[in-house]
Amino acid sequence: MTKPRNDTFLRALLRQPTEYTPVWLMRQAGRYLPEYCETRRRAGSFMDLCRNPHLACEVTLQPLARYELDAAILFSDILTVPDAMGLGLYFAEGEGPKFERPLREEWAIRDLEAPDPYGHLRYVLDAVAEIRRALDNAVPLIGFSGSPFTLACYMIEGGASDDYRTIKTMLYDRPDLLHHILEVNTRAVTDYLNAQIESGAQAVMIFDSWGGVLSHRAYREFSLAYMERIVAGLKREHAGARVPSIVFTKGGGQWLEQIAAIGCDAVGLDWTVDIAEARSRVGNKVALQGNMDPMALFASPENVADEATRIVEAYGPGSGHVFNLGHGISQFTPPANVTSLVNAVHEHSRKLRQTAA
């Protein structure tokens, strides 16, 4: 495989020089795009869309046709892994993901097994391969997975939660059971990400959406420690190219130094973090990805550009910044504002490099 014609994103993750700051957006293929909604209607359910490599490829490419994004991200869901473990994922209308069989009984926990990614998750790997073919080396493709703790949240609570009472009761009362689940999830996620890499993913990201609900102490023990094991188990190279890894704990701004120390190439930041401070805290250990408030995309195009420019400015000159939002783009975002954001990041970061040079 040859390297992408636009490899700015990969170079930024490895803190190599780039001509401008690359940009992609979490959930960039999503409901704010009318063409996505159209494909989704044709597919049937959300999971039908995820399970159809051809349609998953189609929606993955949609935002790239509209915007000058520097990376594509596999269209899939973080809950494909527990679904492949047999928990029965379904989406109740307007309620988000749910599991038919939440994991709570000790016997069920002891029976839990890491799925072979080439078995029940084959459809994801097929999508990765098809997207790579369709991208034809224009930009790199990002693979991803939920973190072991984030997967465990959904597996144990059975869906989204306000207070994470069930998993936290287990955490404080039966930490041995939770550790067992996290061990299995860690093996599953490592195998899953490595299979995505073998199928063509050129960078991988671990989404720790819920690590930020933990106490500082519990975060290290029940989330970060397992992400560290995954990063250590990832293929660092494939087809002659380095495959960078990104770790993103939403709400993890207090713990950046610890996250930056687990061996990943880049750390994702939500919008509560000052990226200038973050850069000085992590030094040149890792690249940083982020961190505009997705709600800033509801301002006028001029104000969107200003906010994006401020973040480019705050990171400052030099490479090592991948521009992104601090969370997934909202389904209500006006699509034209994304153009304003992408252009502002590209133009301003080019200027910044010229001034600094």
Place this chain on the structure above:
Amino acid sequence: MTKPRNDTFLRALLRQPTEYTPVWLMRQAGRYLPEYCETRRRAGSFMDLCRNPHLACEVTLQPLARYELDAAILFSDILTVPDAMGLGLYFAEGEGPKFERPLREEWAIRDLEAPDPYGHLRYVLDAVAEIRRALDNAVPLIGFSGSPFTLACYMIEGGASDDYRTIKTMLYDRPDLLHHILEVNTRAVTDYLNAQIESGAQAVMIFDSWGGVLSHRAYREFSLAYMERIVAGLKREHAGARVPSIVFTKGGGQWLEQIAAIGCDAVGLDWTVDIAEARSRVGNKVALQGNMDPMALFASPENVADEATRIVEAYGPGSGHVFNLGHGISQFTPPANVTSLVNAVHEHSRKLRQTAA
């Protein structure tokens, strides 16, 4: 007025020596107590309970009858202020607070006025006075209010929100309008807290429940700056006694140094913060209040005691710590576990002082 027979809480807030670490719990008078549910049934709606000084006094005292708590907190709601502004507060069953007339139109924003606390909020001040009489100087009484930004969230969104899209659109597009609302809220909250102090509140707390959803930059401009003005406008003494102030931004762990610099006596911490680190970050500028995960109260009584002890240990010897949860106690908490928590804090902190002496 004479000082409370147990003034450990007030001394800890002022970082004066205490024999042990005082403890109270956010939402300590609440649905986890069967006696509260009984009074609530007699009152009718939640707001009927808030508006009846006699019943508000009754539920305020209930947790003190069960547990050796070191402070009482006025039973009320943070949304009494916008309700007195005429927005029409109501509670939809199972949905949390809502406003009949959310604040979105420019003319309505320009018409907004700070209410006279001795007018539509008289019932709160009557409750404060009645609770003080009933407490008979056993322990101090805490008054409170929502922060200007947190009130604005509910006022503009019209209720709880997942993404704060409406207020953030205003923040990024019409900051002048949001600043106007925050100005009015700041005057309202200052007057309201001072009236609570005049009516007998011996310490006051500002709950910034939603400041943590802001970007670091927006937090300073739209939340912290206004809390600073409130703190500067508070009566520092009443009836010959210092009235300490506590500022709590949930999710504000990254900004502790800035919060500690606004002139308040104590800073509240949620459970994501390491209290040992927090202490070294704020030095001896302020006392700290917190910070156990409310979900840790679902463990066994022994594990509850262990978790509480760890936090007392982490703060370490010396005064300046008020033990609390990092958020309101859950309605599902087993009441017996609170006994375990209170006893562990008192016993372990006494021992710690003896060892250090």
